[in-house]
Amino acid sequence: MKTDDLITALSRDAKRTGPSVQGRIAMAVALGIASAFALMMASLGMRPDVTAATRNMLFDLKIVLVATLAVAAVALVRAVARPEAALPKVVLLVPALILLFGIGHEVATQLPAALPGRLVGDKWAVCLVAIPLLGALPLAAILTAMSAAAPRDATLAGALSGLAAGAIAATFYGLHCTDDSPLFVATWYSLAIGMLAAAGAGIGRRVLAW
Amino acid sequence: MRAGLAGDEGAYRRLLRELTPFLRTLARSGLARAGRPTAEAEDIAQDVLIAIHTRRSSWIASEPLVPWIRAILKHKLIDFLRRRGTTGHIDTFAEVIAAPAEEPGIATRDVVKLAESLPSGQKAVIRAMFVDGHNTQETASALQMSEGAVRVSLHRGLAGLAKMLRGSI
Numbered sequence: 001m002k003t004d005d006l007i008t009a010l011s012r013d014a015k016r017t018g019p020s021v022q023g024r025i026a027m028a029v030a031l032g033i034a035s036a037f038a039l040m041m042a043s044l045g046m047r048p049d050v051t052a053a054t055r056n057m058l059f060d061l062k063i064v065l066v067a068t069l070a071v072a073a074v075a076l077v078r079a080v081a082r083p084e085a086a087l088p089k090v091v092l093l094v095p096a097l098i099l100l101f102g103i104g105h106e107v108a109t110q111l112p113a114a115l116p117g118r119l120v121g122d123k124w125a126v127c128l129v130a131i132p133l134l135g136a137l138p139l140a141a142i143l144t145a146m147s148a149a150a151p152r153d154a155t156l157a158g159a160l161s162g163l164a165a166g167a168i169a170a171t172f173y174g175l176h177c178t179d180d181s182p183l184f185v186a187t188w189y190s191l192a193i194g195m196l197a198a199a200g201a202g203i204g205r206r207v208l209a210w
Numbered sequence: 211m212r213a214g215l216a217g218d219e220g221a222y223r224r225l226l227r228e229l230t231p232f233l234r235t236l237a238r239s240g241l242a243r244a245g246r247p248t249a250e251a252e253d254i255a256q257d258v259l260i261a262i263h264t265r266r267s268s269w270i271a272s273e274p275l276v277p278w279i280r281a282i283l284k285h286k287l288i289d290f291l292r293r294r295g296t297t298g299h300i301d302t303f304a305e306v307i308a309a310p311a312e313e314p315g316i317a318t319r320d321v322v323k324l325a326e327s328l329p330s331g332q333k334a335v336i337r338a339m340f341v342d343g344h345n346t347q348e349t350a351s352a353l354q355m356s357e358g359a360v361r362v363s364l365h366r367g368l369a370g371l372a373k374m375l376r377g378s379i
Binding site: 003004005006007008009010011012013014015018019020021022024081082083084148149150152210 | 214217218219220221222223226227230252255256259260261263264265267268269270271273277278280281282284285339340343344345346361364368372
């Protein structure tokens with residue numbers, strides 16, 4: 001086929017189809033947030049002491065940690081969608097430093113004998129099931145938005161989509177969950193978010209390659 | 211590109227035409243660096259044109275276009291070389307020599323032939339638009355489909371072609 005014929009054929013399809021990839025990602029994130037919140041309220045509900053909990057520093061730290069992780073992951077997703085853009089990896093420093101501070105605070109204020117119990121917490125199994133479930137729809141939405149993107153690395157793009165979906169889900173799950181220890185969050189939240197990132201990587205490798 | 215994204219067919223065609231020599235040159239220099247015959251540059255240029263088309267909504271209109279085009283080309287070139295088992299190191303296209311003005315512009319494989327293995331609806335749309343030179347409206351009335359359906363088939367067909375191109379090289 002002559003290149004010029006190809007160009008002529010492609011230009012007949014010049015009319016733009018739908019919003020930009022960045023617009024699609026924004027819509028997917030909004031949809032993911034709405035669905036994770038609605039599903040959390042419908043199934044698990046807020047923890048009963050949520051108003052009192054906001055005066056608990058560890059609860060606030062947990063929510064701020066996963067929320068900043070979500071913001072950072074969305075920034076990375078927006079960048080990974082563009083083939084020419086560098087990844088602003090530095091944004092991950094914010095949640096990382098919050099987590100380090102939390103762990104340091106925990107070790108400094110708790111008796112060493114209490115640490116293993118705080119790490120295991122009450123409901124680690126619920127956490128491992130609920131976060132992936134709450135994040136499934138956000139992940140599907142973000143991957144769908146990414147299908148028109150041009151990521152250099154499809155696996156990485158999928159993994160970051162999973163990270164964003166997981167962090168969004170964890171933020172809302174955090175409002176239900178009564179385990180506030182940073183050790184618990186570092187272990188079980190990370191594992192649950194990691195499951196979504198791994199799922200995203202596996203799906204992304206197959207569907208986001210171009 | 212901005213006009214093309216807004217649906218201006220003429221501007222979009224001019225842009226793709228003007229880009230093509232640039233794509234050929236970059237493709238040729240990448241191939242030469244990896245020790246591949248530069249005749250394959252046309253295949254890569256066509257791959258890149260299709261990728262530019264199908265991925266054009268990933269370009270941000272307020273950003274410069276050339277870095278985006280280069281990134282698309284680099285991605286396709288690396289993909290091409292990887293599939294051919296060449297582990298050429300492609301980092302920069304710092305120094306490129308201008309391509310000769312006259313190019314035969316014929317790739318070593320035929321995109322239309324590849325389209326034969328697409329599902330029949332997509333194949334009919336690709337054939338109507340690429341071979342018979344119809345626009346979406348004419349294709350729609352010729353195939354008794356809605357314009358929207360033609361567009362959808364075309365996109366699926368192009369996506370399928372892009373996959374096959376990746377498989378065939």
